[in-house]
Amino acid sequence: MATRVDAAKLERLVSDLLVAAGVPREDADIVGYVLTKTDLRGTESHGTARLSYYYLHNVRQGLINPRPKVRTVAEGPSYLVLDADNGLGHPVAYRAMQRCLEKAKESGVCCATVRHSNHFGAAGIYAMMALEHDMMGLAFTNSQPLTIPTFGRQRVLGTNPIALAAPAGVELPFVLDMATSVVPIGRIEVYRRRGEQVPHGWGADADGQPTTDPDRILEGGGLMPLGGPAESGGYKGYGLAAMVDVLSGVLSGAAILNGVLPPRLDRSGDANVGHFLMALDVSAFRPVDEFRETMDSFVRQLRDSPKAVGQDRIYIAGEKEFLTEQDRRANGVPLNPVVEEDLRGLCHDTGVAWPF
Numbered sequence: 001m002a003t004r005v006d007a008a009k010l011e012r013l014v015s016d017l018l019v020a021a022g023v024p025r026e027d028a029d030i031v032g033y034v035l036t037k038t039d040l041r042g043t044e045s046h047g048t049a050r051l052s053y054y055y056l057h058n059v060r061q062g063l064i065n066p067r068p069k070v071r072t073v074a075e076g077p078s079y080l081v082l083d084a085d086n087g088l089g090h091p092v093a094y095r096a097m098q099r100c101l102e103k104a105k106e107s108g109v110c111c112a113t114v115r116h117s118n119h120f121g122a123a124g125i126y127a128m129m130a131l132e133h134d135m136m137g138l139a140f141t142n143s144q145p146l147t148i149p150t151f152g153r154q155r156v157l158g159t160n161p162i163a164l165a166a167p168a169g170v171e172l173p174f175v176l177d178m179a180t181s182v183v184p185i186g187r188i189e190v191y192r193r194r195g196e197q198v199p200h201g202w203g204a205d206a207d208g209q210p211t212t213d214p215d216r217i218l219e220g221g222g223l224m225p226l227g228g229p230a231e232s233g234g235y236k237g238y239g240l241a242a243m244v245d246v247l248s249g250v251l252s253g254a255a256i257l258n259g260v261l262p263p264r265l266d267r268s269g270d271a272n273v274g275h276f277l278m279a280l281d282v283s284a285f286r287p288v289d290e291f292r293e294t295m296d297s298f299v300r301q302l303r304d305s306p307k308a309v310g311q312d313r314i315y316i317a318g319e320k321e322f323l324t325e326q327d328r329r330a331n332g333v334p335l336n337p338v339v340e341e342d343l344r345g346l347c348h349d350t351g352v353a354w355p356f
Contacts (some may be wrong), residue, residue, distance in 0.1 A: 003340060004332030009355040011036040013343065014051055020350040021059045022066040027091040031055065034090045038122040039333050042324035043177075045186045046122040049339045052346060054119055054263045055088060063263075063270075064088060064118050070095075073115075073253075078103060080112040081252070086270045089120030093139070093275050097126045100279040101133050108284030113252035114275040119143065119263055123163035124177030124318075130279050131167045134288045138278040139163040142248040142255075144262035144271070147181045148222040150230045150238040153208030155222040156257050159184055160244035165318075167282070169292035171299040175318025180241035181223040188214050188223070201228030248274040 011032040018028035039047035058064040068087025072080070080099055084092040096112040103110035123139040130137030143158030159179040166174045182202050191198045192214035203217030203224055204210055210229055211217060226237025249256035254274025261271045282291045303314050347354045
């Protein structure tokens, strides 16, 4: 049974634990915000559950630089190239998007690439930063290889997410945040723990053949790209995953494909993850009020279109997450017992007070 906890206290706890590991408070606060915001929106797989294994342990083991000197490699009115110095991905991505928003106010559009970074959590959080500025935001990142290419049998691509956020008027904003694999690797692990078979099309074995056996997917196999096998459109997900790596890896000068190292303690070097972020100032293209009205019409036409038999509602991208956030801000963030035990252990080891 998950315990409901106050979001603000959870955010501060994450920050305090990172500070105890040597991360500057201003960076730790950004990580705390990103992970807690992700939990609030119901994407626990990318929230505080990853604090220990993905971030804290790697900082302590020297695999992530807790005090990086982020360097501006190149800069112009509408572009920005950053080197993250092997620091945490969240602070550099957050600040890169902030700078994109500032530049886009002057130039109408700004793109940023980041090299030599690490896992930055949920891409949608950075895209959503644009909403309060009457802008559209995009965020992509490459990641450790978990996905096989269509007709392949080796993990070469990451789950390489795509996120886009666009403001509306009276309707909720449109927020797409999706992986380019069918499912994240964590879903396969859940099925293995339960001793259950996974649905067909989620993964392949070591020969590249579709399998429903989670052991075969995890041990020598890999995830299918979005769409599954080729005959059901998986080549489209494969293409999208590759596109994300071109923008996040090739363009930024970060690692590409299976050169992106996983967040494991036995890895041999820096992860060298790459990010791509973009801000579009709506007012540079058309009046903001007109844009918002059209977005409202866009949302309503989708939502009010005829429903399939047995269905009574069509959701818009991001809608369920906004509803989840409303509930969790009012009633607390559910803290999985395993995550709670992990966080309590971190508090015990570091002397940080348990706030709940």
